Structures are given as C-alpha cells and as structure tokens.
Amino acid sequence: MLPSLAPADEKLLLTFADPEASAAVGSDVAAKTLLALLANAEFHGVLPIMLRKLREIGDARLPADAALQQKLSELRDQSTLATGQSMLLQYHGDRIMKALAAKGVPARIVKGPVFARKLYRHAADRPFTDIDILVEPASIVEANAVIAGCGFELWSGEAQSQDLQEFKWLEKENTSLLIELHGNLVHDSGMRRRLSLGFRELQIIDSGEADTPAALLTIAIVHAAGGHKFHRLQLCVDVLQGVRALRSHADEDRLFEAARMSGIELELATVLNVTGRLFNAPRAVELADRIEPDLPIRLAKWLITGDTLLGVNSRDKMHSRLRRDAFRWVQRLARPKPHFA
Helix, strand or coil, X not given: CCCCCCHHHHHHHHHHHCCCCCCCCCCCCCHHHHHHHHHHHHHCCCHXXXXXXXXXXXXXXXXXXXXXXHHHHHHXXXXXXXXXXXXXXXXXXXXXXXXXXXXXCCEEEXXXXXXXXXXXXXXXXXXXXXXXXXXXXXXXXXXXXHHHHCCEEECCCHHHHHHHCEEEEEECCCCCCEEEEECCCCCCCCCCCCCCCXXXXXXHHHCCCCCCHHHHHHHHHHHHHHHCCCCCHHHHHHHHHHHHXXXXXXXXXXXXXXXXXXXXXXXXXXXXXXHHHHCCCHHHHHHHXXXXXXXXXXXXXXXXXXXXXXXXXXXXXXXXXXXHHHHHHHHHXXXXXXXXX
C-alpha cells in the first residue's frame, strides 16, 4: 500500500506528474512528504517526470535529510537503467519492423516509444517496458513467425493470445525484453462488439500521414480505458499530452470522427473528463462535453473520478477497484452506436 497523501500533497503529486507544469518545492516541504510523493510517483509511472523536476529545482533546495538523499540517489540510478532499457527495446523494435517490412507485413509501433517521441518534450519523461507492434489480424501468423525468427520466444498461451489479439514475446537471451504483437488494441473480446482499434482503423484516422495527433490521442484513450482500467496516472498523462498535441479545429474534428468510427465515444468522454479534472485542463473537459452524455457516459463519468485513480493502491483501494470494475461492466453492456464512414 502506498503512503497516504493529504489533499494538498495529492495536488503536488499531480503537479509533479504534469510534464508541462512547473513544480516549486522549497526546504519547507518535509522530507517525509517528498518520500511519500516519490513512492506514489513511482507506482503511477510518473517518477521520471518528478525526478527531472527535482533535478531542475536542485538538491540544495531540498530538505537536508539523509534518507531522502539516499532514496533519490537510488531512484536516479534506476531511472538511468530504465532509459537504457528503453533504448535497447527500441533497437529490437526497429529490428523486428525491418524484418516485417522485408516480408511485406504492414505493421506499426504504437504507444511507448511513439508517445515518448511525439507527445513529450523530454522523451525520458516517458520510458517504456515493452514494444507494442500492431498488425492486421490476418497478418498475425506471419508476423509471429517473423518475431520468432528475430530470436524471441512466445511467452503467452496460444489460445488466450488469440482471444485477446495480443501475443507476448520474450527475447531468448534477455527475458527482460518484451515484444507484444497486437491484432487489435481492444483486448476484451466482450467489448470488441462495440469498439475496435486496429491497424486498418488507424490508417484511416491518419489518412495518409503518420502518427497524427488524432491517432495518438485515440490510442492513448483506448490504452487507458480499453486495455487497462485507470490503474495509474501515467495513462492520463499520455492523454493530457495528447490533448495538448491537438493543434487545430481540424485535429479535433478528426479525433471525434475517429471516436465515431472506432466506437469509443464513451471512453473518450470518460477519459478526457477525468484527465481534465485531475490536471485542471479545461480543454480536455470541453472536448469530453462535446460527446452527448447518454446514460452509460453519465454513469462512467460518475464512476471514474480523480479519487478513483489516486486511490488505486491506497487505503481506499477497494472502493477504487469496485468503481473501476463497475466501469468495465458499463463498457461491456453499452450498446454499439452506428458508425459512419
């Protein structure tokens, strides 16, 4: 269980988690508070952002506490290793993509390294622990064979992988290197009757370009609400950065067209709403409110709040778990809306 945070400290955590927000911390902040914030930031996947901001503030302005300085030293070393791991993963991802291209298998890398490069001013703010490759479902068999030929072994079970449209591969010589092959970024088969985000849909959203803001934000929304269940702040930070990447009304229009096509209006409204309220980002809330709030959307917004995310591993974690599980049932029971080409 994570150390408890007072409401003011929760706001400070969110400030540290926001890549674009400046964090001013003086020696009046207790070392115990900073240690609690570091533990929460690590759990929520936003530790690299907090460490960068503390480095910018300077250790001289932090409490002169031996335990705090020791913890910072350990976390900085771990962060350096994580950056190196991301670079190694990127190398293997590029190697596999070249092999797929040589075999004529259309594919694209999604999430981690693309988010880091396209959405974050400091790429090191967004390390990643695997490489996600998306292909057409009809290409899965051939793509799996290519990955095996690159020195990886299938770690996930065949039947479960087929159902989830997600195949997990580990490098034979270094099992810390994980490649995930996807036929669809929505893994819950019960939800795929309503929403779907695959290679074809992303090609349509991008409309001849590569990794457009609308496509990146659509992926981030599906990652937060269709793949995971709001289990850490990093998911919403990706969405926050995705909203900031929308540069024009045309980008916004493309986002809503993507939501209609892929069936994620409920997820878009829910994720943008909670992200905007957590990080005081009015534009995200405004975009969320542009989706007509039917009963499933109203219920989803009521279930998924800032407290739901911040309470994932706190003393209130059971309440958070129940709300997030209820949200999943709302997703499964919501009726598909007509999709327009």
